[in-house]
Amino acid sequence: MLSNLKNKVKFIKKTIYITIILIFISSNSNIAHSEKVECNDSINKDIIKEANCDQKRVIDILLLYDADMILDREWQNNIFNRLEEINKFYYENYKIKWRITDTQKFRFDKNINNLSSLFSLHKKEISKLTDNIEAKVVLAIVERDIKGIGIAATFSNVVMVSDASKFKNHINSVIVAHEFGHLFGAWHTQRKNDFMLFSGANKLLGSKESNTIIKLMRDYNFDPKTIINNHMILNRISRLYSRHHAKGEIDPVARLLTDEGNSLYLEKKYSEAIKILKRSNNYYGRWGNTRMILSKSYYEIDFLEDSFTEYTRAVFFGAKPDKEHEKNLRNKFIDLQKIDSTISNPFELNN
Numbered sequence: 001m002l003s004n005l006k007n008k009v010k011f012i013k014k015t016i017y018i019t020i021i022l023i024f025i026s027s028n029s030n031i032a033h034s035e036k037v038e039c040n041d042s043i044n045k046d047i048i049k050e051a052n053c054d055q056k057r058v059i060d061i062l063l064l065y066d067a068d069m070i071l072d073r074e075w076q077n078n079i080f081n082r083l084e085e086i087n088k089f090y091y092e093n094y095k096i097k098w099r100i101t102d103t104q105k106f107r108f109d110k111n112i113n114n115l116s117s118l119f120s121l122h123k124k125e126i127s128k129l130t131d132n133i134e135a136k137v138v139l140a141i142v143e144r145d146i147k148g149i150g151i152a153a154t155f156s157n158v159v160m161v162s163d164a165s166k167f168k169n170h171i172n173s174v175i176v177a178h179e180f181g182h183l184f185g186a187w188h189t190q191r192k193n194d195f196m197l198f199s200g201a202n203k204l205l206g207s208k209e210s211n212t213i214i215k216l217m218r219d220y221n222f223d224p225k226t227i228i229n230n231h232m233i234l235n236r237i238s239r240l241y242s243r244h245h246a247k248g249e250i251d252p253v254a255r256l257l258t259d260e261g262n263s264l265y266l267e268k269k270y271s272e273a274i275k276i277l278k279r280s281n282n283y284y285g286r287w288g289n290t291r292m293i294l295s296k297s298y299y300e301i302d303f304l305e306d307s308f309t310e311y312t313r314a315v316f317f318g319a320k321p322d323k324e325h326e327k328n329l330r331n332k333f334i335d336l337q338k339i340d341s342t343i344s345n346p347f348e349l350n351n
Protein backbone atom coordinates (compact mmCIF):
# COMPACT_ATOMS: atom_id res chain seq x y z
CA MET A 1 0.00 0.00 0.00
CA LEU A 2 2.73 2.39 1.06
CA SER A 3 4.90 1.52 -1.95
CA ASN A 4 1.84 2.05 -4.17
CA LEU A 5 1.41 5.53 -2.75
CA LYS A 6 5.11 6.20 -3.21
CA ASN A 7 4.85 5.16 -6.85
CA LYS A 8 1.87 7.47 -7.32
CA VAL A 9 3.79 10.40 -5.86
CA LYS A 10 6.74 9.52 -8.08
CA PHE A 11 4.46 9.44 -11.11
CA ILE A 12 2.91 12.83 -10.29
CA LYS A 13 6.37 14.33 -9.74
CA LYS A 14 7.56 12.94 -13.06
CA THR A 15 4.50 14.28 -14.88
CA ILE A 16 4.97 17.76 -13.41
CA TYR A 17 8.63 17.67 -14.35
CA ILE A 18 7.90 16.64 -17.96
CA THR A 19 5.14 19.27 -18.24
CA ILE A 20 7.56 21.97 -17.08
CA ILE A 21 10.10 20.86 -19.69
CA LEU A 22 7.43 20.85 -22.40
CA ILE A 23 6.24 24.34 -21.42
CA PHE A 24 9.82 25.54 -21.51
CA ILE A 25 10.47 24.02 -24.96
CA SER A 26 7.26 25.41 -26.41
CA SER A 27 7.84 28.88 -24.98
CA ASN A 28 11.33 28.86 -26.46
CA SER A 29 10.07 27.80 -29.84
CA ASN A 30 7.61 30.71 -29.66
CA ILE A 31 10.53 33.05 -29.16
CA ALA A 32 12.29 31.52 -32.12
CA HIS A 33 9.24 31.94 -34.31
CA SER A 34 8.64 35.48 -33.24
CA GLU A 35 12.08 36.46 -34.52
CA LYS A 36 11.05 35.97 -38.11
CA VAL A 37 10.60 39.47 -39.41
CA GLU A 38 8.01 40.16 -42.03
CA CYS A 39 7.66 43.44 -43.81
CA ASN A 40 4.26 44.15 -42.30
CA ASP A 41 5.52 43.50 -38.81
CA SER A 42 3.35 45.16 -36.22
CA ILE A 43 6.01 45.49 -33.51
CA ASN A 44 7.05 48.72 -35.12
CA LYS A 45 3.81 50.49 -34.28
CA ASP A 46 4.19 53.55 -32.04
CA ILE A 47 7.94 53.96 -32.27
CA ILE A 48 8.25 53.84 -35.97
CA LYS A 49 5.55 53.73 -38.54
CA GLU A 50 4.39 50.21 -39.20
CA ALA A 51 6.90 48.59 -41.49
CA ASN A 52 5.32 47.66 -44.75
CA CYS A 53 7.64 46.51 -47.47
CA ASP A 54 4.98 46.97 -50.13
CA GLN A 55 5.34 50.66 -49.57
CA LYS A 56 8.34 52.37 -50.98
CA ARG A 57 10.33 54.42 -48.51
CA VAL A 58 12.38 57.34 -49.79
CA ILE A 59 15.11 58.60 -47.47
CA ASP A 60 16.42 62.09 -48.09
CA ILE A 61 20.13 62.73 -47.77
CA LEU A 62 22.13 65.81 -46.99
CA LEU A 63 25.40 65.51 -48.90
CA LEU A 64 28.14 67.14 -46.89
CA TYR A 65 31.51 67.73 -48.47
CA ASP A 66 34.81 69.27 -47.55
CA ALA A 67 34.91 73.05 -47.85
CA ASP A 68 38.03 72.76 -50.03
CA MET A 69 36.56 70.12 -52.28
CA ILE A 70 35.26 71.03 -55.71
CA LEU A 71 32.20 69.03 -56.53
CA ASP A 72 32.93 68.99 -60.27
CA ARG A 73 31.06 67.18 -63.04
CA GLU A 74 33.11 64.00 -62.53
CA TRP A 75 32.29 63.91 -58.82
CA GLN A 76 28.61 64.55 -59.49
CA ASN A 77 28.38 61.83 -62.13
CA ASN A 78 30.14 59.33 -59.92
CA ILE A 79 27.93 60.12 -56.93
CA PHE A 80 24.91 59.68 -59.19
CA ASN A 81 26.18 56.29 -60.40
CA ARG A 82 26.96 55.13 -56.87
CA LEU A 83 23.48 56.05 -55.68
CA GLU A 84 21.96 54.16 -58.63
CA GLU A 85 23.79 51.01 -57.52
CA ILE A 86 22.93 51.50 -53.86
CA ASN A 87 19.28 52.14 -54.70
CA LYS A 88 19.02 49.07 -56.89
CA PHE A 89 20.20 46.94 -53.97
CA TYR A 90 18.16 48.70 -51.26
CA TYR A 91 15.00 48.80 -53.37
CA GLU A 92 15.13 45.16 -54.39
CA ASN A 93 15.67 44.00 -50.83
CA TYR A 94 13.91 46.58 -48.66
CA LYS A 95 11.90 48.85 -50.99
CA ILE A 96 14.07 51.75 -49.85
CA LYS A 97 15.40 54.51 -52.08
CA TRP A 98 17.95 57.12 -51.11
CA ARG A 99 18.01 60.57 -52.69
CA ILE A 100 20.13 63.64 -52.19
CA THR A 101 17.91 66.63 -51.44
CA ASP A 102 20.46 69.00 -49.88
CA THR A 103 24.16 69.69 -50.24
CA GLN A 104 26.37 71.69 -47.90
CA LYS A 105 30.04 72.41 -47.43
CA PHE A 106 31.69 71.61 -44.12
CA ARG A 107 35.09 72.39 -42.68
CA PHE A 108 36.54 69.07 -41.50
CA ASP A 109 39.58 69.27 -39.24
CA LYS A 110 42.62 68.97 -41.49
CA ASN A 111 45.07 67.84 -38.83
CA ILE A 112 43.31 64.56 -38.13
CA ASN A 113 44.55 61.65 -40.19
CA ASN A 114 42.05 58.96 -39.29
CA LEU A 115 38.38 58.82 -40.10
CA SER A 116 37.33 57.47 -36.75
CA SER A 117 38.74 60.48 -34.83
CA LEU A 118 37.39 62.89 -37.42
CA PHE A 119 33.97 61.30 -37.01
CA SER A 120 34.09 61.52 -33.20
CA LEU A 121 35.07 65.17 -33.40
CA HIS A 122 32.35 66.32 -35.78
CA LYS A 123 29.57 63.78 -35.32
CA LYS A 124 27.39 65.76 -32.93
CA GLU A 125 27.56 68.93 -34.97
CA ILE A 126 26.91 67.10 -38.25
CA SER A 127 23.98 65.18 -36.77
CA LYS A 128 22.19 68.46 -35.98
CA LEU A 129 22.47 69.76 -39.54
CA THR A 130 19.29 67.93 -40.47
CA ASP A 131 17.25 69.63 -37.73
CA ASN A 132 15.66 72.23 -39.96
CA ILE A 133 15.83 70.65 -43.37
CA GLU A 134 14.04 67.93 -45.22
CA ALA A 135 16.96 65.48 -45.26
CA LYS A 136 17.02 62.81 -42.55
CA VAL A 137 20.49 61.39 -43.03
CA VAL A 138 23.88 63.01 -43.63
CA LEU A 139 26.41 61.50 -46.02
CA ALA A 140 29.70 63.26 -45.33
CA ILE A 141 32.48 62.91 -47.90
CA VAL A 142 36.10 63.56 -47.08
CA GLU A 143 38.28 63.83 -50.18
CA ARG A 144 41.73 62.83 -49.04
CA ASP A 145 43.89 59.89 -48.15
CA ILE A 146 43.05 59.21 -44.54
CA LYS A 147 43.10 56.07 -42.43
CA GLY A 148 39.67 54.47 -42.72
CA ILE A 149 37.19 54.34 -45.59
CA GLY A 150 33.80 54.55 -43.94
CA ILE A 151 32.18 55.00 -40.54
CA ALA A 152 28.71 55.39 -39.05
CA ALA A 153 27.31 55.41 -35.55
CA THR A 154 24.74 52.66 -34.95
CA PHE A 155 21.15 54.00 -35.05
CA SER A 156 22.38 57.54 -35.78
CA ASN A 157 21.85 59.71 -38.86
CA VAL A 158 25.49 60.26 -39.81
CA VAL A 159 27.66 58.38 -42.29
CA MET A 160 31.19 59.51 -43.11
CA VAL A 161 33.26 58.14 -45.98
CA SER A 162 36.64 59.05 -47.39
CA ASP A 163 37.79 58.76 -50.97
CA ALA A 164 40.56 60.42 -52.88
CA SER A 165 39.50 59.07 -56.28
CA LYS A 166 36.14 60.77 -56.65
CA PHE A 167 33.90 57.81 -55.88
CA LYS A 168 34.56 56.16 -59.21
CA ASN A 169 34.49 52.50 -58.14
CA HIS A 170 31.74 50.01 -57.36
CA ILE A 171 33.39 49.41 -53.99
CA ASN A 172 32.40 52.95 -52.99
CA SER A 173 28.77 51.88 -53.41
CA VAL A 174 29.31 48.86 -51.16
CA ILE A 175 30.97 51.03 -48.50
CA VAL A 176 28.14 53.59 -48.45
CA ALA A 177 25.47 50.85 -48.49
CA HIS A 178 27.29 49.15 -45.58
CA GLU A 179 27.45 52.36 -43.53
CA PHE A 180 23.77 53.06 -44.27
CA GLY A 181 23.10 49.56 -42.87
CA HIS A 182 24.58 50.60 -39.52
CA LEU A 183 22.03 53.43 -39.31
CA PHE A 184 19.27 50.79 -39.06
CA GLY A 185 21.24 49.00 -36.35
CA ALA A 186 22.79 46.34 -38.62
CA TRP A 187 25.96 44.84 -37.15
CA HIS A 188 28.98 43.13 -38.70
CA THR A 189 28.56 39.54 -39.80
CA GLN A 190 30.91 36.81 -40.92
CA ARG A 191 28.90 36.04 -44.04
CA LYS A 192 31.06 36.33 -47.15
CA ASN A 193 28.19 37.31 -49.41
CA ASP A 194 27.02 40.13 -47.24
CA PHE A 195 27.39 43.87 -47.47
CA MET A 196 27.66 43.88 -43.65
CA LEU A 197 30.70 41.56 -43.64
CA PHE A 198 33.00 42.69 -40.81
CA SER A 199 35.89 43.53 -43.09
CA GLY A 200 36.36 43.79 -46.83
CA ALA A 201 32.70 43.65 -47.88
CA ASN A 202 32.70 43.90 -51.67
CA LYS A 203 29.29 42.70 -52.78
CA LEU A 204 25.88 44.31 -52.74
CA LEU A 205 24.21 41.26 -51.30
CA GLY A 206 22.40 40.86 -47.98
CA SER A 207 22.71 37.90 -45.61
CA LYS A 208 19.69 36.56 -43.76
CA GLU A 209 20.78 38.44 -40.62
CA SER A 210 21.36 41.78 -42.30
CA ASN A 211 18.09 41.54 -44.20
CA THR A 212 16.21 40.73 -41.00
CA ILE A 213 17.45 43.73 -39.01
CA ILE A 214 16.98 46.19 -41.86
CA LYS A 215 13.47 44.92 -42.55
CA LEU A 216 12.64 45.20 -38.84
CA MET A 217 13.95 48.76 -38.65
CA ARG A 218 13.22 49.92 -42.19
CA ASP A 219 10.94 52.76 -41.08
CA TYR A 220 13.19 53.91 -38.24
CA ASN A 221 13.51 57.68 -38.11
CA PHE A 222 17.26 57.76 -37.25
CA ASP A 223 16.57 59.43 -33.91
CA PRO A 224 17.89 57.19 -31.07
CA LYS A 225 15.67 58.95 -28.51
CA THR A 226 12.61 57.32 -30.07
CA ILE A 227 13.83 53.77 -29.38
CA ILE A 228 16.09 54.08 -26.35
CA ASN A 229 13.35 53.26 -23.85
CA ASN A 230 11.55 50.75 -25.99
CA HIS A 231 12.78 47.64 -24.21
CA MET A 232 10.72 45.32 -26.38
CA ILE A 233 12.33 46.40 -29.64
CA LEU A 234 15.80 46.60 -28.08
CA ASN A 235 15.55 43.10 -26.66
CA ARG A 236 14.39 41.84 -29.98
CA ILE A 237 17.32 43.44 -31.81
CA SER A 238 19.73 42.04 -29.25
CA ARG A 239 18.29 38.53 -29.69
CA LEU A 240 18.72 38.78 -33.46
CA TYR A 241 22.31 39.93 -32.94
CA SER A 242 23.03 37.03 -30.58
CA ARG A 243 22.14 34.48 -33.27
CA HIS A 244 24.96 35.49 -35.58
CA HIS A 245 27.55 38.24 -35.58
CA ALA A 246 31.22 38.67 -36.35
CA LYS A 247 33.67 37.59 -33.65
CA GLY A 248 34.12 40.33 -31.04
CA GLU A 249 31.28 42.37 -32.53
CA ILE A 250 29.58 44.53 -29.92
CA ASP A 251 25.81 44.23 -29.45
CA PRO A 252 24.24 47.15 -31.39
CA VAL A 253 21.90 47.83 -28.47
CA ALA A 254 24.92 48.29 -26.20
CA ARG A 255 26.37 50.69 -28.76
CA LEU A 256 23.15 52.68 -28.76
CA LEU A 257 22.99 52.86 -24.95
CA THR A 258 26.68 53.67 -24.51
CA ASP A 259 26.43 56.49 -27.07
CA GLU A 260 23.54 57.92 -25.08
CA GLY A 261 25.43 57.38 -21.81
CA ASN A 262 28.39 59.25 -23.23
CA SER A 263 26.19 62.19 -24.27
CA LEU A 264 24.69 62.33 -20.78
CA TYR A 265 28.18 62.20 -19.26
CA LEU A 266 29.29 65.11 -21.45
CA GLU A 267 26.18 67.03 -20.38
CA LYS A 268 27.28 66.37 -16.78
CA LYS A 269 24.15 64.30 -16.06
CA TYR A 270 26.21 61.68 -14.26
CA SER A 271 23.51 59.70 -12.46
CA GLU A 272 21.47 59.37 -15.63
CA ALA A 273 24.61 58.36 -17.51
CA ILE A 274 25.35 55.64 -14.94
CA LYS A 275 21.85 54.26 -15.25
CA ILE A 276 22.01 53.92 -19.01
CA LEU A 277 25.60 52.63 -19.06
CA LYS A 278 24.58 49.88 -16.65
CA ARG A 279 21.81 48.97 -19.08
CA SER A 280 24.43 48.85 -21.83
CA ASN A 281 26.52 46.46 -19.73
CA ASN A 282 23.52 44.17 -19.36
CA TYR A 283 23.47 43.77 -23.13
CA TYR A 284 27.23 43.59 -23.59
CA GLY A 285 29.49 43.67 -20.55
CA ARG A 286 32.86 43.29 -22.23
CA TRP A 287 33.14 46.67 -23.89
CA GLY A 288 35.95 48.75 -22.36
CA ASN A 289 34.46 51.96 -23.71
CA THR A 290 31.27 51.60 -21.64
CA ARG A 291 33.27 50.76 -18.50
CA MET A 292 35.53 53.79 -18.98
CA ILE A 293 32.65 56.28 -19.23
CA LEU A 294 31.03 54.54 -16.28
CA SER A 295 34.24 54.92 -14.27
CA LYS A 296 34.42 58.64 -15.10
CA SER A 297 30.76 59.14 -14.20
CA TYR A 298 31.25 57.42 -10.81
CA TYR A 299 34.30 59.60 -10.21
CA GLU A 300 32.24 62.76 -10.71
CA ILE A 301 29.71 61.76 -8.06
CA ASP A 302 32.48 60.60 -5.68
CA PHE A 303 31.74 56.90 -5.91
CA LEU A 304 35.45 56.24 -5.88
CA GLU A 305 35.50 52.50 -5.22
CA ASP A 306 33.08 51.93 -8.10
CA SER A 307 35.08 54.28 -10.26
CA PHE A 308 38.23 52.28 -9.56
CA THR A 309 36.53 48.94 -10.23
CA GLU A 310 35.11 50.14 -13.54
CA TYR A 311 38.44 51.67 -14.54
CA THR A 312 40.29 48.39 -14.06
CA ARG A 313 37.53 46.58 -15.96
CA ALA A 314 37.71 49.15 -18.78
CA VAL A 315 41.43 48.55 -19.23
CA PHE A 316 40.96 44.80 -18.89
CA PHE A 317 38.36 44.87 -21.69
CA GLY A 318 40.69 46.72 -24.02
CA ALA A 319 40.07 50.43 -23.40
CA LYS A 320 43.12 52.65 -23.75
CA PRO A 321 44.24 53.68 -20.24
CA ASP A 322 43.25 57.27 -19.51
CA LYS A 323 46.25 58.55 -17.58
CA GLU A 324 44.63 61.81 -16.54
CA HIS A 325 41.52 60.14 -15.17
CA GLU A 326 43.72 57.57 -13.42
CA LYS A 327 45.83 60.32 -11.83
CA ASN A 328 42.76 62.23 -10.64
CA LEU A 329 41.25 59.11 -9.14
CA ARG A 330 44.49 58.15 -7.41
CA ASN A 331 44.83 61.66 -5.96
CA LYS A 332 41.29 61.60 -4.62
CA PHE A 333 42.09 58.43 -2.71
CA ILE A 334 45.25 60.06 -1.32
CA ASP A 335 43.23 63.12 -0.22
CA LEU A 336 40.67 60.89 1.46
CA GLN A 337 43.40 59.03 3.32
CA LYS A 338 44.55 62.32 4.82
CA ILE A 339 41.12 62.74 6.38
CA ASP A 340 40.59 59.11 7.29
CA SER A 341 43.66 56.88 7.47
CA THR A 342 41.55 53.71 7.54
CA ILE A 343 40.57 54.24 3.90
CA SER A 344 42.73 52.13 1.65
CA ASN A 345 43.97 53.26 -1.70
CA PRO A 346 43.29 50.52 -4.25
CA PHE A 347 46.08 51.86 -6.45
CA GLU A 348 48.60 50.80 -3.82
CA LEU A 349 49.54 47.18 -4.23
CA ASN A 350 49.16 44.99 -1.17
CA ASN A 351 52.29 43.06 -0.39
Ligand SMILES: [Zn+2]
Pocket: 178, 179, 182, 188
Ligand atom coordinates in the same frame (compact mmCIF):
# COMPACT_ATOMS: atom_id res chain seq x y z
ZN1 LIG B 1 30.86 48.57 -40.50
